[in-house]
Amino acid sequence: MIYVFTGDDDFSIAQAVERLLEAVGPEELRESNVTRLDGAGLTVDTFGAAAMVAPFLTDRRLVIVRGLLAAAEGAGRRGRRAARTVAEERENPATKIAPLLAQLPPSTDVVLWDETANASIPLLAAVKELGPEAATVRSFTSPRGEQLTAWIAQRAEAKGASIEPRAATRLAEVGGASLWGLDSALEKLAIYAGDSPITVDDVDILVSGEREASVFELTDALMARQADRALAALDSLLRAGATGLGLLATVSTHVRRVALAQEFTAQRLPQAEWGAHIGSRSDFFLRKLGEQARRFSSEAVRALYGMLLETDLALKSGSTDELALAELAARTSLLPAPAQR
Secondary structure (H helix, E strand, C coil): CEEEEECCCHHHHHHHHHHHHHHHCCHHHHHHHEEEEEHHHCCHHHHHHHHCCCCCCCCCEEEEEECHHHHHCCCHHHCCCCCCCHHHHHHCHHHHHHHHHCCCCCCEEEEEEECCCCCCCHHHHHHHHCCCCCEEEEECCCCCCHHHHHHHHHHHHHCCCCECHHHHHHHHHHCCCCHHHHHHHHHHHHHHHCCCCECHHHHHHHHHHHHHHHHHHHHHHHHCCCHHHHHHHHHHHHHCCCCHHHHHHHHHHHHHHHHHHHHHHHCCCCHHHCHHHHCCCCHHHHHHHHHHHHHCCHHHHHHHHHHHHHHHHHHHCCCCHHHHHHHHHHHHHHCCCCCCC
């Protein structure tokens, strides 16, 4: 059987692949019966050696190929060329693999995993022509809005937990765009809530608080001129689903709050009264904010805010998230040194 899985929802694709892995047999036999291949450099001989042989001590073999449809398009991940010659098309290894897909042994399952797939790709058309009994083509799109809230409720149920509707909505708002990150958060929430439904307060304590702590860590590292520490915090937040522009907006808002906290401190406004002006009632947030306001100079805060604006322009001018944020971390060496503790 051939499975074509495409789309930006790599979490759901991974779940579908996991079910196929389980069908191969016990985990100790998978090393001999599961092969993972890179479609960009795949040869006919390599594919044939993996797919056209009998399974070892199990009923099934599984071959997972990532990027084969992109390779079949002629230009891989570097983008499509305007045209290809007949000779180039004939020499494309992915094109040569098409006949083998029609001759797969009944005991072999093949997964073609690509983020995108142009409907005009001859290899994809050839797979579809095999019919539903031999091939399954599915597109996985990351859920948004109400679909994401429903996904959260379903994943909680799959973990033996339940989540209140308002809590599911809250988690969708604060948990980031990555389904991997949301699934990890649900693991912790399910353990924390135990036999009780997951509530909004649970989400705020475990997830919002964790994200706040990460933003504090990043801002603190930036203003302390610790590039390596800042890069580690940036990488953690990006992996959790944050985008470059979204992360920059969050940090900019936080830096403005540090500036406000410095003003409140100069005015001797009690910390308990900051919440109404800053927009947070979290004791943890206000306490950490006060620590940063005392540790870093107002000159450093203003200079960092200027760097954030420049990074925003770089991102909007086409720079990648990783490059623009790495340059921001490196440039913080120019900030005034923090006060000694």
